Amino acid sequence: MANVSLRNIDKSFGETKAVRNVTFEVAKGEFLVLLGPTGAGKTTTLRLVAGLEKPDAGSVLIDGADVTSAAPASRDVAFVFQQYSLYPHLSVYDNLAFPLRSPARRMPEDEIRSRIEAVAGMLRIGGKLQNRSTKLSGGEMQRVAIGRALVRRPAIYLMDEPLSSLDAKLRADLRLELKRIQRDLGATILYVTHDQIEAMTMADRIGILSEGRLVQVGSPREIYADPDNVYVAARLGQPSINVLPLGALPVRSAPRTAYSVGVRTEHLDISRDGGPGANARLDWVEHLGDQNHLHIRLGDHRLTILAQPGTDLSAGEALRIEAANPLFFDEDGRRIR
């Protein structure tokens, strides 16, 4: 296991600035998740660490050694790609053996076999080893792709949305599985996703990327409860944070430079109020099965919040809502603490 650090990395493709002045470190044995929307530069960042791209500026260090211009093979990293994960012309077994048979390793076949069997057991693909890799289901393919990284026991794992093509149930299972494996191995993982639940559940720390910039890095709790700006605040939370102009919502005390106020669903006090204190009306209740969303009209603004379990509010009722724990942002969207 090793640590990785990126220092002031810039990378452009022609006119597109894919990564801008990115600096962060993944500690030994840490699970760091990069979270960002499509095009944010997540894949590019991983490719820079793997050595598949060379940065325009800045440096990449693995265990303190500068590897900025080192060949991918010499970095001892494993990469699980977003797409095209398995060689279609090889069986599952040969796919898993491929990295171990590389001229850089030349591992004896019996050791290869024992490693593959161990990993296949861990990922529950033991029965599929002789199948052609094209004859697997999407979930099995992804597990084999992860397995191909695991058999190597590299210093660093780079994973690019490895669970994105799976259905929700399988994704939840593999999420837990992957986290458990990472703990058992003490693996250093740099993991990319645009799924906030994946980020929240697996990460030791989350890095939020936006348009090539690393906006904030911190533990899931920090990122959620203490965002640096509106953008980060909006990345996490389901339903997402409600951001309103200052004054639209009664708040106890606002800083002078505050421009807008953000309230997460759990930080709103709602009460039924038929009297003069009412400031909002319930438009409709959305039933999602495991939870209910309330769509509320507050003056000219609409809010979506999570209903308390067992709520008996119904559409059309007058409400009084108040922010219990608001986040204030200035005109540029920066957090005011």
Next chain:
Amino acid sequence: MSSTTAHSVVEPGRYLRFFAGAVVVVYALVTMIPLVWIFITGFKTPQDSISYPPKVIFEPSLEGYVNLFTTRTRQTPDYMATLPPPETWYDELVRSRQMVIAGPSKFGERFMNSIIIGFGSTFLSVFLGTLAAYAFSRFRIPLADDLLFFILSTRMMPPIAVAIPIFLMYRTVGLSDTHLGMIILYTTVNVSLAVWLLKGFVDEIPREYEEAALIDGYTRFQAFVKVVLPQMATGIAATAIFCLIFAWNEYAFALLLTSGTAQTAPPFIPTIIGEGGLDWPAIGAGVTLFLLPVLVFTILLRKHLLRGITFGAVRK
């Protein structure tokens, strides 16, 4: 692969299927009949081959093949009587026509020339084409598009326009009527086609496959051999078939540039017609044998063609 395909297809109805099948059968018959006729003619006797109405049922004979591979001289009955009894079945066959075998014909040699030149230039074109296509597809090459266009432009001139300059050049440098000369010539013509065809196939292979291999400790060349080549099998097979068909059938340059040692079969076969009347069975035999290599080659590579297609369906 199972019956699932990339796009779902509605099964055609029974009558439509029957109709489609009938069309295919009729088309196949129309295109196959001349070939079948040539094949049959190869096993007729000269008399049967020109009888009218044409004979569909006849006693097969190997006379065409014997004539194709031998040169014969006509002898007087007196001389024939002095000969010892024939040693082989083909001696006997020839003598029954009042002739004796004077020696082997040039067909075998010409056929071998075709094999050497055809397969040699096919191998070279595909080999060079694969490397060039890979480079054009994967590396940042200055003026790549212009170079590709230049490569294609070599095919725009009709070959006959450059025939005379090439003839003179070849004579000067001593490549006329040599195997090497013909291999170089056919490779030059085919390599542009090979580069263009193969580049399309390499472009289709996601870079991630090679990149995964690079990260796993393979060199770029090893990644190319272990990851890219197997997935290019379809493209290579298809390109090789195209190249071989061109080199195998080429007539004009072969006629112009070869006369003896390196002459290929296409300019040779018509010369059979000239030798003492129209020996149709020998021509039938020659054409049949001439068709075989391309047919066998295509059948051998068919497996790769089909396999590639099923891969393509899965990948996206």
